[in-house]
Amino acid sequence: MVRAVPDTHGEILAAAARQFTVTGYRGTSLQDIAREVGCSKATVLYHFANKEALLAELMAPAIEVLRSLDDQLTGLTGAAAQEVAAQGFVDLAVRFRQEIAVLRGEFPELLCQPAFAHIQEISDRLRDALAGHSDRPGARIAALVLLAGISEACGEFADIPDDELRAALLALARRAVEPVDAPLPHPPTTEDKDS
């Protein structure tokens, strides 16, 4: 039989993903990861510059999708922005539920690190879009609760298939978002910032 090439790099990545989802980023030590892989802690730090680099590589695909969603949202307003934001984020949350679960509750600290600084701005824009770019407190609150809730909860549904979870979350998002088109307290002007 063919001798399996020991893909230590990938094994470390996979082990880190598992551990992070269980005990969180801060709650997982390099020693823990090394133990699960079956190598030494120094080996982990041979393949990755430091702990933060490990996390960055783990989150890269999800961040890329988040960034492209951010692009799709530029220029959209009102209900259109809400719908695209809801669909895009629900899809992202379902596809990358394990990666998102990693960040559970550690957003504030992680976003302070330079490697993730721009994520904060993107998620701010995403929340703004989900609120239909409305400044009403109700709309802002609903958007924030939705984003935070989906982020926190999607890791808990490992037993639910992707498409079912996506449908349920999307239906929930559409119910929960505060409608912005129908009765606007101020007349709908076209004084958008540009165009």
Place this chain on the structure above:
Amino acid sequence: MVRAVPDTHGEILAAAARQFTVTGYRGTSLQDIAREVGCSKATVLYHFANKEALLAELMAPAIEVLRSLDDQLTGLTGAAAQEVAAQGFVDLAVRFRQEIAVLRGEFPELLCQPAFAHIQEISDRLRDALAGHSDRPGARIAALVLLAGISEACGEFADIPDDELRAALLALARRAVEPVDAPLPHPPTTEDKDS
């Protein structure tokens, strides 16, 4: 003028609350708390048996309210359970938003500690009630996202007055919860587990 009695115990508690909400429970060291109070770390550990005891005393009022909400929910089913759960939890979240923010993302680890073991069961029952005791995935998902989202988000609205935040969250919860009374896929039997 009267000499102010130095309420070190209370000062430590207040400083811990502030620090925990900013950097989380694990992210705050006893040294940090002592520094803010202006005393030594040993003094903190003179007033509190250990770090966990500090957290327990901080959370005690919120836990007591949560427990009484749990009592109110016993026996309720369907839409009635949903409404009571929504009102009760929203009210709790608004009143104790600082305390709840402390637990941001550290629920899993903290709930493992014996002092908080029963909280898990209570919040499970609360989520079940918010889902109208339905076993449909959509209802379960909506309930979990709502609870997690409100818990995560309520600490972010320090600038919104209590009653306004409460109204917005309650409206959101009523929109978001999946209705259970109207079209039940299976006929409503009375085969509840007891009574």
Place this chain on the structure above:
DNA sequence: CTTCCATCTGACCGATCGGTCAGGGTCTGA
């Protein structure tokens, strides 16, 4: 065989963590 390079490791580092302990002030009441 020698050289080179990628891989991996044990030993070690400084920093920080939660927690302990002996003892120093200070106030009060006998």
Place this chain on the structure above:
DNA sequence: TCAGACCCTGACCGATCGGTCAGATGGAAG
């Protein structure tokens, strides 16, 4: 005056953290 309760502290402890480093190993290339 003295004993004792209360409050507080610096020094210290073992454990663990992320990270460094010199060197062992082993296979490929010359």
